[in-house]
Amino acid sequence: MADTIYALSSGAVPSGVAIVRISGERAVEAFTAFGIAVPEPRRATLHNFVVDGEVIDRGLVLFFAGPHSFTGEDCAEFQLHGSPAIIAAVLRRLSSLPTFRPAEAGEFTRRAFANGRMDLTEAEALSQLIDAETEAQRRLAMSGAVGRQLALISGWQKTLTRLRARLEAELDFSDEGDVPAEVSEEACRALGDLVQVMERHHQAFAGAEIVRRGFRVALAGLPNAGKSSLLNFLAGRDVALVTDVAGTTRDRIEVNLDLEGYKVVLSDLAGLRDTDDVVERMGVNLALQTARDADLVLWLDEKGREPQSSDFSNDVLKVQTKADMASMRADDRDWISISTKTGEGIASLLALIVGRLRDRLPFEDAVPPATDRQRHHLASSIDHCNRALSRWNELPAEMIAEELRAASFALGRLVGQTDAEDVLDEVFSAFCIGK
Incomplete structure (x- = not known):
């Protein structure tokens, strides 16, 4: 069983209101730990928080049953008065529960990614949205947070898959004369058009960096x-x-x-x-x-x-x-x-x-890479496509198809479909505690 994590998610206290977030298989135990019955999902209710027979505060509680929550797990949320003494007492009580522990930086978002609630580009955009200081930064981050980057990359991957299918059909059936000769030329033109679009978005990175x-x-x-x-x-x-x-x-x-x-x-x-x-x-x-x-x-x-x-x-x-x-x-x-x-x-x-x-800004409908990591993988994908284009009439069809497979794989790494654990550690370590 994975640990149940908790954190103060609303920033430093003292404050008017403080929000404590809990996520994990045993999140419902956070309610009973304070003498509160598990509430109906997605309905805020007002309760006393009781520790050792003493009411320490009165606040709102919410329950989000997985997978319909931010992390995809059962989640509890406490909205309390932002007193340092109250928050310290609540966190101390949570720490005494079995398998409960404080969340690490970015761990809530990492669990959301692991549970398929968002892709890696959305996670990185969310980090930038939290850090946004100006309206332009907010708009740029939001374009990635709502999945535009994933939709764009998925479309490119589908195009690469169709092109590989054409090449493999030519390879498999060329001796039978069932595949028209112009199939290869059409595939080459389609790849060239795709590369132009990818390069346009890649070049928008410099302007997006100015905004960020x-x-x-x-x-x-x-x-x-x-x-x-x-x-x-x-x-x-x-x-x-x-x-x-x-x-x-x-x-x-x-x-x-x-x-x-x-x-x-x-x-x-x-x-x-x-x-x-x-x-x-x-x-x-x-x-x-x-x-x-x-x-x-x-x-x-x-x-x-x-x-x-x-x-x-x-x-x-x-x-x-x-x-x-x-x-x-x-x-x-x-x-x-x-x-x-x-x-x-x-x-x-x-x-x-x-x-x-x-x-210096990117074109209006651009969805440029949000980080150097994304820019690197997009550049890698473009390089593989350009290698295929430059030797389209020289290399065997299976080698061209392999370049396209590598290009699609690089796009997969961009959105986090095939990323190593150490890369994920680096991405999510940039988040604040409680997110």
Whole structure:
């Protein structure tokens, strides 16, 4: 008999309400342990929780009979007051029951996966949904959580199976003349069409990653260019020190913004200049590296001086700062003038940042890989298909069919149909306790 697991699933206490979740073959014993009769499935009822003859709390209880539960097992749920003392007493009582133990990170979701309640892509999407900070992250995670990824992959697998069947029919019956000669050519074209679709979704991974981790924007420029002032203005608080002394900022200071539902990570960097100060020079080197790794660089300069072309190899937006003091505006249309004192140009600057971000997003109906693990298996499947295409007229039909079988197997690993235990350990360890 597998252990019955339990955990506080609603976050840290104290809180207004705390939820304790129990799952396993003996989950119903959690009710009787507190003097509560097992309730009717899926019906919330109010009860006293009794331990050693003393009422410790009064709250709602629910029972979900397997397989019609999140985990596919019998599940109990207690909705209690979020007092540390109450929760400690409840968890202590549960720990005294035979075969009951605290759940490990992600164990409820892992049991749901093991019991066929979700596939691995849905489990990973659920983890990202819990961590979502912005509306765009929520939408992206939700597209995987509702099974769109599985439906897409299943369709690709069915196509590969049909193509293998055509090839095997050609192999088995070619001597009898029952299979038209154009069957192989049609299969080759169909595989080519499938690869184009798979590659399109694979390429959408980069844009999806920007949504998940945030659009990284580096504030770069010479000392006293107004980088820290802009960071503080956009953050709405004093995050970085602002002085007239050049070289004040020596480390990387980051602030997360939510712009139109997208996460944007702003990095305030050390002013770029030659210096004999060891610490400042380290800050300059860090600034250059951060700017090179960023999705967008805002080059800030109050006089409209151009950035050194050797400093950045990525997207650069040129910003003339201190517009309220500038005696001369940059007239190049590639520059935008702003002032953190008057707010001039800030709205336009934010609109430009969001515009650059949207240029990098995946196409609207894309269901890109949600993790590096998924991306790896999708790339592997595409590689097998491309090997089959590149040597379609050279290799025997059975070798082409084997490449297609390997491609389908890679897709199976993507959705968790054939994954080793250590891979599953890594996937579910990223979850929080209680989920």
